[in-house]
Amino acid sequence: MNTFDSPFTAASTALEVVRGVDLTGRTAVVTGAASGIGIETARALAHAGADVTIAVRDVDAGHRVAGDITRSSGGAVVQVRPLDLADLSAVDRFTGEWSGPLHLLVNNAGIMMTPELRTPLGWELQFATNHLGHAALAIGLHGALAAAGGARIVSLSSSGHGMSDIVYEDLFFRQRPYDAGHAYGQSKTANALFAVGATRRWAADGITANAVMPGGIWTNLQRHWDPSVLAATKAQVAAAGMSAKTPEQGAATSVFAAASPLLDGVGGLYLEDCHEAEVVPAIIDGVSGVRPYAVDPENADRLWDVTLDLLGGARRSVS
Template identity: 45%
Template sequence: MSTPQSPMATGFTAASTADDVLAGIDLTGKTAIVTGGYSGIGTETSRALRAAGACVIVPARDLAKARKALDGLDIVTEPMDLADPESIDAFAARFVARGEPLHILIDSAGVMACPLERDTRGYERQFATNHLGHFQLAMRLWPALAAAGGARVVSLSSRGHRLAGIDLDDPHFERRAYDPWIAYGQSKTANALFAVALDARGKAHGVRAFSVHPGAIVTDLARYMSEDDLRARGAIDEEGRPAVDLARGMKNVAQGAATSVWCATCPQLDGMGGVYCEDVNVSPVMPPVDDELALGFQAVGVRPWAVDVEAAERLWTLSETQTNVRFPAY
């Protein structure tokens, strides 16, 4: 039976932090990999997991930047570029060769609303990085996840999924006009659907998957937005400081990391999976509105297309074809 996509009594709120969620949880002896774990929400996620006792590994495209951001936190950094399939394979092979289980995989890295760029395969950058790279990573790490006897995979989606479903016939904008926000929305829908399909396959092996909207937090993810745009959206104030306004879904990084670590560690979710979560809870399914972009990051809820089982299976088939990686990957 699948997990109901409906809120539960968690005892946490939108204001809860990663440390609040992890209070009383001992992760000693557990290993976590956090992509994007050296920037913004990812850094706080990595710090909180390490503080709770986990061995944390952060794969990084820019090792110097990662080591500087994580200095003093006793976190391992290793090279990996989500836009480079060979780099993903090399990182995963090194980890799997250690013969150790992987208890937590948090897919926090991403790119948002960038100009049209393509990788060496001709794939559109946001779909390739945000979804396909993480798909390939999870598949290559599958032996270690299955060996954990109870692993969790957390895929960072976003309320941006409301902007678009997935065009399975033209995911890389080869025949349609490129829109950076539609491309972002498509990739975030893919992140949510990936959790649905992975959980369906993984639960028999003790591997459960969740997708997460962390909150709207101004980090490096917004590098392609101008200050004027951020200010117009209320994301920063007149002095350029990030806004924190829970009523509008605007959080600080400690609050933004809370739902990810909750999905990755909380006993409340034992036996559950395949659901989209936000504000440290399972989200309700909400109908779409006419102008999703105008709605911004307000209003809690996941759109039906991001938790649709049939759409998740179609995306899974496309992902296997485009990465040439199959499940199980060993």
């Protein structure tokens, strides 16, 4: 892949990526920025001069993070607003209250390998939170993104997409036994496909979207893993001579997608280690590459239509 020539690597940090980048006058929303790589994503964008809004469920934690970023950046503007992506009314409230253009939307929040949980609408929680909530957020903010001119959306995917394509016939595990890994996998495939679909539809409005694989990072995202499985996985990684990224390194590709001049007007890609990923038949070493179905335009179009139907039906049911 050589859509662009990036100078950054897996070891680069978010602050290194924005060195020399001026985001003064630009607005950014980062979901899930009260923990993990979301904090470092918001920090780097703020350090580069962006006016950052942290959109989080835990507002108190968000305010603590905002204060830390303000101090570390020398006075950056960091706002905190409540957002529960599993609650469409909360998403609609967030988008309805937004005013002015939005230059950067980083759909960073996510949940992983949860027990079988559902929203009040009966949607499986990982797909509802990771994909449907973020899709509703982006669609609701489309006007603000279009008004910005050259806006970017960053969609956080994962090598976990390799566990499952979208199972349209049973998105919410109503017919098949629930599998936490497969549920997570299809939600991350959906995140990658959303970047393809949004770029295809919105590039004419000056909006591009790219999907991001942050890399292997131990954060609170793994809190639902069985402790013995988590310990064994960490041991296997260490035995293979591999090392996990720090949160600062994990945020680098998100920040690259949001801020690098190399991606001006470029969308629909799946990025890892600040480069375009190779399309592969199977994920290499459990981490690298993107499966063909996760960047397939026809698959993206199908998911887009299904997503609009689900969101529209949900809103009609409560109107």
